[in-house]
Structures are given as structure tokens and as C-alpha cells.
Amino acid sequence: MNLHTLKPEAGAVKKAKRLGRGEASGKGGTSTKGNKGQQSRSGFKNKKGHEGGQMPIHRRLPKRGFKNPGRVEYKVFNVGQLDQLIEKYGLQEISLEVLYMNGLIGRTDKVKVLGQGELKAKVDLKVHAVSEKAQAAVTAAGGTVTLV
Template sequence: MQLNDLSPAPGSIKAKKRVGRGIGSGSGKTCGTGHKGQKSRSGGTIKPGFEGGQMPLQMRLPKYGFSSRAGRVTAEVRTSELNKVDGDIITIESLRKAGLISVGIKRVKVMLSGEVTRKVTLEGIRVTKGAKAAIEKAGGKVIEATTAEEKPAAAKKSAAAKKAAKAEATAPATKQAETPKAAAPEDDADPAKQDDE
């Protein structure tokens, strides 16, 4: 067999459509673009979703849901990948050095997928129940990360404190005006009257 004997499989290469080659071809004069108008011109494309200037459908409908920014800095690691990390203590930094997570990742969760073949200790990494059982079965242990960071003092108001502050602000000011003031006690003896006597 020679190289010149080789050829593509039948039907694997389709001939390019040649337009503007006579009316007998079916794509002759207007080349399939129709008569006049923006869409028949060179570069006359219209962006997807454009409705001629009226408010398009995707802007008329209300927005729904949101995209969490926490997902940008969170990664998942399989239990089988823990075997690739050097050392017995595995942290986020050691996972980064092993090339299992990227530089911007700040939180990691280990999922049960595959076996753990050696004894490892996880520090500051969250794990699922199944992954924790697999790690402990291999003789390792898990020291999980703290659940949440401390919030600023301004945002730490309890519900009771907020409710009390709201009730105090909405209390009617007329209540204080209606309460009668205590009368000043009269002097038992007027000094001017005593002098006259």
C-alpha cells in the first residue's frame, strides 16, 4: 500500500456549497439571501434577541434566582485523588501544590469517589459523611474547618434587639404628653406670711 492509494471514507467529506453559479444550481442570482433588505447585504447580520427596537422578550420577563459567588472559590476533590498528595497531612495548600485545585480556590470539599489507600489527616477541609468514613476506615482522621467566619459587630444584632428598637421608634409621642405632670409640693410655711405675722 502506498500513500497515494489512501483516500477518505465515502461520505466523510462533503463538498462546499458554491453559490452564484447560475440559476440552474438553485443558488444563483441572490445566493439564497432573498431580495434587498438588511439581511441580503454583506455584513447585514442582526444580533440574537433583537426585536427591531421594541423591548425584547428576555428583558420583559422578570429575573429569577442568582449565581452564587461562593462557587468561584469552592472546589470538590475526590477521595481517590487524595492518594496523589505528598505527605500525611493534607491541607488546601498541599492540594494546590499537587495541582488538584487552582490558585484562587479558598474552600475545598472532599467527595466519596474511589478508595483511600493510605493513612492521611485532613486539616481545614470539609468532607461528606461517606468520604469521612472512607478516610477513617483507612486509618486517617478529619479535622474539619470552622463553619463560618465572624461577622462584623454592626451585623450581629439579634432579632430581639431589632424588635425592641422598632417598637421604641414607633411608640406614639402623644402618650408622654397625656400623662399629667406631678404637682410641685406646696411649702408648709410662706416666709413672707411669717414676717407679716
């Protein structure tokens, strides 16, 4: 097999539809664009969400509540989960780099540790936020908490 002998599979390549090449072609005259109207003109561009003058659906539907643009979303880990992570991945500390390397968070995620569950192992935390209960549990186990 050589590059000059390669050919596409049979039926893979079709001829382009030739528009506006006379009435005998069956695609002459209006060139399959129908009669009259904005869409039959040259230079027509369809805007996203345009419904031909009808009120678009994103304006018809009611909007409720308030979306806070400054909201901070955290990836949450409970103290009870930390023991499982330490056993599974053999960690000495839990930091953003370690969590990212093990595929538990994304590159830009913020991490918060909450206090549900029990912590048996000594662990050092380097995260964005910690609840008071979680901080008490980590220090009681002999670990340290550092906020990034």
C-alpha cells in the same frame, strides 16, 4: 499504505454550494437569501440575542434580587470529612497543595473548614477560612490551624 494513496471515505467530501452563478443553477438571483431585508445585503452580521427588532428575551424576563460581584465562594469541608480524607489519602496535614494534588479542589478554589462532625486524628490545617467550632475541634485533637 502511503500518504500519497490516502483518500477520504466515500461521501465524506461534498462540493461547495455555488451561489449566484445564474438562474439555471437554481441558486441564482437572490442566492438563496430570500428577498429584500437586512439579511439579504452583503456585509450582514447577526448580533447575539438579536430578535429582529422584537424585545430580546434577556430584556423581557424579570430580574430579581442582587448579584454581589464581590462574593467569595468557598469549597467547604466539614471536620467530620477530614477524618475520612486522612484515612483515604494518608495525609498528615491538610493544605491547599495537598487537596489540589488529590483532585479535591481546583487550582484557584478557596477552602473553608466548618465544624460539623467529630475529629479524632491530629491534623494541621492550612486553609483560607475556618469556623470557630472547627478551630476548637482541631486544637482539641492536638492539631494546628494556619490561615493562608
